[in-house]
Amino acid sequence: MTVLIVDYGMGNIASARRAIEECGGRALVSDDPAAIKVADRIVVPGVGAFPQAMARLREASWVDALRAAVHDDGLPLLGICLGMQLLTDESDEVSKTQGLGLIPGRIERIVPADAAERVPHVGWNEVCHRGGALFDGIPSGADFYFVHSFRFVPASEDAILATTPYAGKTVSAVGAGRVAGVQFHPEKSSRAGFRLLKNFLAL
Amino acid sequence: MLKTRVIPTLLMREVNLVKGPAFDSWRAVGAPMQSVKVFNRRDVDEMVLLDIAATPAGRGPDIDMVATLAQECFVPLTVGGGITKLDQIRQLLLAGADKMSINSAAYSDPGLVTAASDAYGAQCIVAAIDYRTHADGRRECYTRCGTEGTGRDPVEWAKELERLGAGEIQATSIERDSLMEGYDLRTITDIAAAVSIPVIASGGAGNYLHMEEAVRAGASAVSAASIYLFTQATPLEAKAHLAAAGIPVRSHFHG
Numbered sequence: 246m247t248v249l250i251v252d253y254g255m256g257n258i259a260s261a262r263r264a265i266e267e268c269g270g271r272a273l274v275s276d277d278p279a280a281i282k283v284a285d286r287i288v289v290p291g292v293g294a295f296p297q298a299m300a301r302l303r304e305a306s307w308v309d310a311l312r313a314a315v316h317d318d319g320l321p322l323l324g325i326c327l328g329m330q331l332l333t334d335e336s337d338e339v340s341k342t343q344g345l346g347l348i349p350g351r352i353e354r355i356v357p358a359d360a361a362e363r364v365p366h367v368g369w370n371e372v373c374h375r376g377g378a379l380f381d382g383i384p385s386g387a388d389f390y391f392v393h394s395f396r397f398v399p400a401s402e403d404a405i406l407a408t409t410p411y412a413g414k415t416v417s418a419v420g421a422g423r424v425a426g427v428q429f430h431p432e433k434s435s436r437a438g439f440r441l442l443k444n445f446l447a448l
Numbered sequence: 449m450l451k452t453r454v455i456p457t458l459l460m461r462e463v464n465l466v467k468g469p470a471f472d473s474w475r476a477v478g479a480p481m482q483s484v485k486v487f488n489r490r491d492v493d494e495m496v497l498l499d500i501a502a503t504p505a506g507r508g509p510d511i512d513m514v515a516t517l518a519q520e521c522f523v524p525l526t527v528g529g530g531i532t533k534l535d536q537i538r539q540l541l542l543a544g545a546d547k548m549s550i551n552s553a554a555y556s557d558p559g560l561v562t563a564a565s566d567a568y569g570a571q572c573i574v575a576a577i578d579y580r581t582h583a584d585g586r587r588e589c590y591t592r593c594g595t596e597g598t599g600r601d602p603v604e605w606a607k608e609l610e611r612l613g614a615g616e617i618q619a620t621s622i623e624r625d626s627l628m629e630g631y632d633l634r635t636i637t638d639i640a641a642a643v644s645i646p647v648i649a650s651g652g653a654g655n656y657l658h659m660e661e662a663v664r665a666g667a668s669a670v671s672a673a674s675i676y677l678f679t680q681a682t683p684l685e686a687k688a689h690l691a692a693a694g695i696p697v698r699s700h701f702h703g
Binding site: 254255257258259260263264267292293294297327357362363364365366367368369370371383384386387388390391392393394410411430432433434435436437438439440 | 449450451452453491493494515518519522523524525538541542543544545546547566567568569570571572615616644645646668669698699700701702
């Protein structure tokens with residue numbers, strides 16, 4: 246099982262690689278879209294700002310390659326944190342920027358529901374999911390680690406796999422076909438995160 | 449609901465002095481590696497690793513050491529000590545660190561906080577403030593591992609750091625640090641009220657009640673070092689105490 250970790254110069258690549266290996270996958274970190282040919286799974290990690298991330302993905306010709314990998318080859322793809330947000334078609338973070346266009350929706354800055362809530366949303370919070378292969382064996386409400394200031398608002402309710410009680414309700418996992426994205430960091434969520442990554446490898 | 453984090457902080461000093469050739473580098477990381485492994489096995493919420501000798505010695509972070517330690521850490525890892533350049537942050541992220549703790553460099557080069565925040569996101573940047581409270585009640589930020597006064601007020605500086613792009617504030621009371629007599633609740637209250645980003649209480653935890661007090665004062669997380677080294681206290685027990693006091697803490701998954 247070869248898991249391609251897309252290296253566009255902004256991810257917490259080492260954490261993602263270690264966690265994939267710990268879960269029994271062979272991690273292949275590459276900055277070359279040609280690596281998709283030998284991949285069984287694709288992970289798009291990410292820490293940072295949306296426009297810069299998309300600019301780098303475009304420069305390295307990842308955008309069309311990732312779309313083709315998903316649409317034509319049917320490769321399962323998991324976006325993590327910023328990598329999840331990149332799945333959308335458009336973001337207003339810093340400036341209006343086109344996303345990968347794999348799951349329609351928009352990205353908005355988190356607006357706290359009360360003074361006690363802070364932004365960024367940092368720490369462990371509940372992930373309330375509606376079942377599905379990605380969350381197999383993980384109780385709804387299990388805590389995962391979050392660290393983000395923006396959030397994904399899918400165009401369709403159908404794309405919502407899980408939500409988290411913060412700033413009202415924050416979408417914490419999205420999915421459409423073989424594409425999924427999680428706002429939290431499974432690679433940094435200890436045992437619960439490993440279970441989710443193992444589920445992704447088993448899709 | 450977002451959980452209050454209980455964060456063990458590992459302080460390292462003069463690691464480089466004992467560091468031999470590359471093959472011998474385990475000797476340098478031996479003690480911190482033990483701690484990282486133990487805290488990882490105990491499934492702590494997060495870890496902070498501070499190389500407190502870096503800035504006074506005029507050197508940057510030890511990227512190789514962070515890479516070695518990060519291999520054994522499957523919870524969020526914040527790294528600090530000697531970070532002065534954007535490229536060091538990129539290398540530390542590649543090495544497996546998740547968040548950067550910036551302290552001294554923020555005073556001499558506030559633009560670093562903004563540049564780092566723009567490049568890697570505010571959530572990646574923890575601004576650390578070390579401060580003392582003088583006899584007249586006036587508070588002052590100190591730089592270079594608590595050795596040089598800056599004339600800045602920690603509450604005002606916290607607001608400025610938020611404006612510059614910091615994602616969290618870790619405020620450490622220098623004179624309370626290591627005494628285990630409790631956090632500086634007055635300053636935690638003041639900073640938490642002044643900024644809208646999370647505040648990590650630091651310096652002085654001697655028991656679980658101290659942690660509870662800091663949370664009630666407005667801290668989003670409580671960090672401690674001495675209590676875990678010199679007493680029987682554990683982060684897990686700390687969380688059990690907080691939970692019993694009605695403060696939400698992370699539930700552990702054992703699947």
